[in-house]
Structure formats: C-alpha cells, structure tokens
Amino acid sequence: MPLHKLADGVYEVGALDPERELFDSFMPTPMGTTYNSYIVRGEDKVALIDPVEQPFVDELFEHLDELGVDRIDYLISLHTEQDHAGSIWDILEAYPEAEVVATQQVQKLLETHLHFPKDKVMVMKDGDTLDLGGRTLRFHPIPFSHWPDNTTVYLEEEKILFSSDLFGTHYAKPGDNSANSLEQQEGLRSYYAEIMMPYRKQCARHVAWTRELAPRYIAPAHGPVWFNPEHVLQPYEAWTGDKVRRKVIIGYVSMHNSTRMMVEIFARRLALHGVDVITRDIAAHADSLTVETGVLVNESVDAAALVIAAPTVLIGPHPSAVYLAGVMNALKPKVRYQMFMGSYGWSSKAADTIVALTGDLKAERLDHLEVEGLPTEEDIERIHKRADELAEKILSIPEEDILA
Ligand code: FEO
Numbered sequence: 001m002p003l004h005k006l007a008d009g010v011y012e013v014g015a016l017d018p019e020r021e022l023f024d025s026f027m028p029t030p031m032g033t034t035y036n037s038y039i040v041r042g043e044d045k046v047a048l049i050d051p052v053e054q055p056f057v058d059e060l061f062e063h064l065d066e067l068g069v070d071r072i073d074y075l076i077s078l079h080t081e082q083d084h085a086g087s088i089w090d091i092l093e094a095y096p097e098a099e100v101v102a103t104q105q106v107q108k109l110l111e112t113h114l115h116f117p118k119d120k121v122m123v124m125k126d127g128d129t130l131d132l133g134g135r136t137l138r139f140h141p142i143p144f145s146h147w148p149d150n151t152t153v154y155l156e157e158e159k160i161l162f163s164s165d166l167f168g169t170h171y172a173k174p175g176d177n178s179a180n181s182l183e184q185q186e187g188l189r190s191y192y193a194e195i196m197m198p199y200r201k202q203c204a205r206h207v208a209w210t211r212e213l214a215p216r217y218i219a220p221a222h223g224p225v226w227f228n229p230e231h232v233l234q235p236y237e238a239w240t241g242d243k244v245r246r247k248v249i250i251g252y253v254s255m256h257n258s259t260r261m262m263v264e265i266f267a268r269r270l271a272l273h274g275v276d277v278i279t280r281d282i283a284a285h286a287d288s289l290t291v292e293t294g295v296l297v298n299e300s301v302d303a304a305a306l307v308i309a310a311p312t313v314l315i316g317p318h319p320s321a322v323y324l325a326g327v328m329n330a331l332k333p334k335v336r337y338q339m340f341m342g343s344y345g346w347s348s349k350a351a352d353t354i355v356a357l358t359g360d361l362k363a364e365r366l367d368h369l370e371v372e373g374l375p376t377e378e379d380i381e382r383i384h385k386r387a388d389e390l391a392e393k394i395l396s397i398p399e400e401d402i403l404a
Contacts (some may be wrong), residue, residue: 010040014036014059015057017035020172023170024194031170033222034222034223037049038050047137048064049076051091057091074132075092077106105149145206146196169222169223171223189301193298200239200240200332247278248277250263251309251321253281253283259342262342270387280292280296293327308339308340310354311342312343312348317350321342338365339390369383
C-alpha cells in the first residue's frame with residue numbers, strides 16, 4: 001500500500017492483501033482486504049498504532065523505512081486478533097525500545113492468543129491519554145466491535161479517530177482514496193454484516209459515541225480512511241438501528257427442481273405485493289455455498305424476513321441449507337420473520353433441524369411449508385397463500401419502522 005498522509009507526521013503505513021478470498025475462512029472478500037497501521041509522530045515520541053498480519057510485516061517495514069522511522073516509542077495494540085497483532089514480535093525485534101501499550105482486555109488476550117507476557121504491556125484505561133509531545137492519544141474501548149478487546153484511540157489535536165475494526169472495509173485497491181465508491185460501500189456492508197452485525201446493539205452505542213465525538217477523519221484497521229465520516233456513520237446508523245426494508249431474502253438449494261419451483265412461485269407472489277425479494281441458489285456451482293451465502297449475509301443487514309428453502313436429503317435438510325442456517329444463526333441479522341420451506345421425497349425431519357439450527361434468531365418463526373415431490377396445483381395454491389401471509393406481515397410494518 002502506498003504511504004498515505006493523514007496530517008503532518010500522521011501516516012497510514014500498513015499492507016494490502018488484494019488476493020485474500022475469504023475472511024475468517026468463510027466470508028468472501030472479492031475486493032481483498034488491508035491491514036492498516038498508523039504512525040503518529042509527536043515532538044518527543046513516536047507511536048505505531050497496530051502492526052499488520054504477520055506475513056505482511058515486510059511491507060510495513062518498507063513503509064517505516066520510507067518514512068525514516070528509526071525509533072518507535074509506543075506500539076499501540078487496539079485489538080489482539082492476528083490480522084493486527086500477529087506481527088507484534090517482529091516489530092519488537094526491529095524496534096526493541098518500543099513499549100507495548102494496550103487496554104487490560106487486549107493485554108489479557110495478547111497473553112492467551114500470542115503468549116505475550118502481561119508484564120510487558122503498559123495498560124491504559126478508558127479516558128487515559130498518551131502524550132507524544134504536542135500530540136495526545138486518548139483511549140476508549142469499544143467492546144464487541146468484533147472481539148471484547150477492540151479499542152479506539154483519538155488523536156485530539158487532529159481530531160482523527162483510529163477506530164480498530166469498527167468502520168472497516170474489506171477493500172484493497174491501491175491508490176483509491178475516494179473512500180465512498182459504490183464498490184467500497186459494498187465492501188463496507190459486507191464487512192459490517194460479518195464482523196459487526198452479531199453485536200449490533202453494542203455497535204449502535206459505539207456509533208452514537210462516534211457521532212458525538214465528531215471526528216474529522218475516521219481511520220479504521222481495514223480499508224480506506226473515511227475523510228468524510230458521514231459516508232460511514234449514516235450507513236452504520238441505518239444497519240445498527242431497528243428499522244428494516246420491506247425485503248425478503250431467500251437462500252435455496254434444489255436437487256430436482258421441486259424446491260426451486262416452490263421458491264420461484266413464492267418469490268413472484270411476494271413481488272406482486274410490492275415486497276422486494278432476493279433469491280440466491282447456494283448450491284448451483286462448486287463455490288456457490290460461500291459466495292451466495294455471502295451475498296445473502298450482505299443483504300440480511302436490513303431485510304425484514306429470511307427464508308431458507310431446501311429439499312430433504314435422507315431424512316434431514318440438504319447440507320448446504322444446514323450451512324446457511326448455521327451462518328445466519330451466528331451472524332444474527334435483524335430480520336423480523338423467518339421461515340423454512342422445501343420439498344421431500346417420502347418423509348422428512350428437515351424443518352425440525354432448521355428450527356434447531358436457527359434458535360438464536362429473534363425473528364418470529366412462521367409455519368414451515370413442505371411439499372411432497374413436485375408441487376401440484378393444490379400445492380401452488382398453498383404456496384400463494386403462504387406468500388400472501390408473509391407479504392401482509394411485511395406490509396403491516398409501520399412506516400416509521402421502515403428504512404428510507
Ligand atoms: Fe480485523 Fe477482528 O480483526
């Protein structure tokens with residue numbers, strides 16, 4: 001990544017990883033990602049905020065050489081996860097004078113995950129400051145904006161918020177500093193969906209705190225810096241709030257087209273009512289399971305309903321539907337309604353399994369809809385009726401609860 005100046009003596013010096021295809025080994029990152037690292041120079045001291053994922057540390061060292069950084073006084077770790085703290089030992093080997101600075105929660109996880117000795121960490125509490133000489137870094141934890149340890153530091157004189165994972169984007173385009181292209185907004189949504197959505201309520205509090213702080217720039221740990229914070233605050237306020245769109249997302253798999261037929265009939269009927277419908281076949285191709293599930297996860301950030309549709313394999317749901325159910329259950333979108341539908345050969349316990357797998361979703365569960373074999377005219381009537389019922393529920397959501 002080219003050096004990126006934010007202010008005099010403040011630079012982004014991290015690494016690009018444009019080839020990364022998956023984050024956390026399941027969420028697609030079609031635009032790769034970055035591991036951001038920041039240098040802040042004061043009159044007396046130099047701080048490095050977060051190192052990078054370990055295999056990318058040479059890129060960070062090149063940037064530090066380019067800037068002529070021959071001394072690091074403080075190595076600030078905002079978050080323990082290996083994509084940030086993974087190269088902490090390399091930094092300390094190159095800059096042995098550096099003192100590691102972190103909150104107690106980071107200190108605890110550094111010991112667990114990187115076997116980093118507790119007594120080598122200078123511990124900071126909420127509101128504590130680090131004086132670099134004419135430059136002040138103020139610490140504020142933002143727990144569960146991914147892990148319990150995520151922390152921000154605010155460079156008071158420049159009004160720059162270093163926000164750790166919060167407000168990040170999986171987006172690695174060298175030289176693209178626009179920070180608000182449609183492409184980047186898509187990366188932002190995908191990032192939010194996987195990393196922040198499971199802790200939506202906590203995240204909403206951190207977003208409100210950020211708005212009150214009113215930083216000039218927001219410098220996250222992934223993707224471009226937000227030079228206009230509104231470009232990230234407004235979407236985050238929409239996603240972390242309780243409002244939804246009149247939108248149904250349907251993830252389906254079909255072996256002999258019966259379930260596909262059910263989904264198509266159901267989706268068309270919903271659309272006739274004016275409800276937006278997103279349908280994705282999660283098993284059409286070898287990589288559909290991760291790619292299409294990723295699309296559904298992205299769309300789930302503001303959807304009103306989730307439908308999982310699958311045929312029965314042996315006695316249970318198709319394994320691809322099990323995967324989708326597991327992912328959605330873990331990421332906890334704010335959908336208000338959920339439903340299972342599918343076709344079976346002669347008997348099925350598929351619905352029971354999907355119900356068990358999605359128990360953490362707070363959404364009202366609608367009766368499942370099952371068809372034996374290929375849908376008949378009678379079945380089509382049933383599918384229409386069930387679509388009408390779901391549409392009525394979605395159209396009944398008060399206007400003040402709907403995202404503009
Ligand atoms: Fe970017 Fe939670 O690590």
